[in-house]
Amino acid sequence: MTIIVFIILIGILTTIELRIYMKHALRKLDIDVHFSQEVANFGDTIDVVEIAQNNKRLPLPFLILKFETPLAIKFLDMTNVTITDNFYREDMLTMGAHSRHTRKIKVNCQARGFYTFPRVNASTSDLLLIKKMGKDFTPNSSITILPKIISNKELQPLMSVTFSETTARRTLLTDPFSFAGIREYQPTDPMRSINWTASAKAGDFMVNTNTSTSDRHINLFLNLDFYNTKKSDALLEKSISLAYSYMMELCNQGISVSFFSNGKDIVSGSPVSDMSDSASSGSTSIGQRGIELARIDLKKPASSMTELLEEYCLKNFSDNLNVIISANYDEKFRASLSKLITNGKRILWIMPCSNSDKLSSKMEPEADIAPYFHRWEVVGRD
Numbered sequence: 001m002t003i004i005v006f007i008i009l010i011g012i013l014t015t016i017e018l019r020i021y022m023k024h025a026l027r028k029l030d031i032d033v034h035f036s037q038e039v040a041n042f043g044d045t046i047d048v049v050e051i052a053q054n055n056k057r058l059p060l061p062f063l064i065l066k067f068e069t070p071l072a073i074k075f076l077d078m079t080n081v082t083i084t085d086n087f088y089r090e091d092m093l094t095m096g097a098h099s100r101h102t103r104k105i106k107v108n109c110q111a112r113g114f115y116t117f118p119r120v121n122a123s124t125s126d127l128l129l130i131k132k133m134g135k136d137f138t139p140n141s142s143i144t145i146l147p148k149i150i151s152n153k154e155l156q157p158l159m160s161v162t163f164s165e166t167t168a169r170r171t172l173l174t175d176p177f178s179f180a181g182i183r184e185y186q187p188t189d190p191m192r193s194i195n196w197t198a199s200a201k202a203g204d205f206m207v208n209t210n211t212s213t214s215d216r217h218i219n220l221f222l223n224l225d226f227y228n229t230k231k232s233d234a235l236l237e238k239s240i241s242l243a244y245s246y247m248m249e250l251c252n253q254g255i256s257v258s259f260f261s262n263g264k265d266i267v268s269g270s271p272v273s274d275m276s277d278s279a280s281s282g283s284t285s286i287g288q289r290g291i292e293l294a295r296i297d298l299k300k301p302a303s304s305m306t307e308l309l310e311e312y313c314l315k316n317f318s319d320n321l322n323v324i325i326s327a328n329y330d331e332k333f334r335a336s337l338s339k340l341i342t343n344g345k346r347i348l349w350i351m352p353c354s355n356s357d358k359l360s361s362k363m364e365p366e367a368d369i370a371p372y373f374h375r376w377e378v379v380g381r382d
Contacts (some may be wrong), residue, residue, distance in 0.1 A: 014128060020058070021126035026135045028055040031122050033067045034141030039291065040109045042148040045076070047104040052093055052122065060095040060124045067120040072111035072145065086118055095124075109145045112240065114266050114295045116142045146290040147237075150245035154378075158242075158350060159249055161374050162218070162323065218250060219313060222261035222272075223305045223326035223333065224298065233298045235327040235352045238378050242352060243325055244293050251286050258320075259289055260312050262305045266297035273308060306336045313345060320346070327352045329363055337369050352376045 029052070036047035052065055068086040075081050075089065082088045093101050116139060123134035184206060198206040222243045224236050240263075247257050260273035272292050305326070313322050322345055326333060329351055340347050349369065355377045365373045 031137045035143040052101040054095040063093040068118045076106040112147045147241045147244040216255045219322045221324040224263040225328040227327040262302040263296035264300040
């Protein structure tokens with residue numbers, strides 16, 4: 001009889017314990033998984049911070065915290081991490097009454113883009129481990145990884161072509177009534193530009209320099225149409241990195257840039273040019289350009305590059321240099337460039353291509369485009 005009463009008592013206590021935990025175990029439980037910063041450079045190591053807080057008197061025998069991160073964000077320590085279509089991490093914690101757990105996990109930013117946590121989940125059990133309970137939490141953290149910066153060695157040929165274009169233009173359009181400063185005489189300087197007073201003081205010939213009647217300004221267009229039938233995107237990623245690095249270097253050289261692209265934002269779905277139709281010349285603006293480029297989703301179909309060139313280049317009466325980065329070289333795109341040239345627009349077409357792609361490496365543009373064409377070869381296969 002005593003044994004029967006004892007068993008019944010145990011059963012009652014177990015039922016009460018189980019009901020209490022089923023009702024209250026996941027209540028007043030705060031779970032937060034976030035990135036340690038909102039914007040990071042390609043290749044940076046940052047922290048993923050996981051915080052679990054039990055805000056009640058009921059202790060938890062354990063807490064299993066599970067979350068996923070995109071493959072672009074790689075854990076440096078792969079302990080408790082499995083790989084599927086994402087990285088999947090699972091940590092087991094002990095949570096007493098009114099306790100808090102905080103852990104920082106090192107991760108590496110390995111690809112440009114805008115990323116969030118696809119899933120965050122916490123599960124626990126009652127004290128007797130009879131019933132397991134779980135709950136999904138909505139993550140509110142995101143990170144933008146900026147495009148990879150192209151090395152100076154790879155960028156230099158393009159910068160040389162650009163500077164030769166802008167320098168030639170400024171030489172032709174100097175304003176004799178606008179004084180900019182004094183410098184040492186060069187053999188190519190006209191005698192009328194010599195400042196005799198300054199020359200007497202310096203003991204050497206010095207000349208007046210004049211400003212340009214046209215500010216150094218470049219319109220940069222980024223074409224993200226696919227360049228082959230396989231719809232590869234390796235060269236499109238290279239094009240995005242090139243555009244970012246190119247704008248940074250131009251900014252360092254004091255050249256302002258207006259940026260336009262037919263690529264679409266991953267969140268809004270709008271073309272990037274809708275957000276970028278003003279000139280940028282400061283570090284803050286270049287930082288914003290990097291964020292816009294990072295958020296381009298190559299899975300979204302690009303808008304019409306022909307319409308973009310006509311809207312912002314053909315209908316623009318300025319004499320600025322229009323630099324167009326495009327791995328795509330189909331007939332429709334080349335016809336758009338010919339139309340710009342016919343209408344007197346100054347263009348420079350930069351075509352990224354793989355040095356192992358015989359078709360694009362040997363492609364020669366039409367005679368009217370050829371003087372404004374620059375092939376930018378990258379190492380590797382597509």
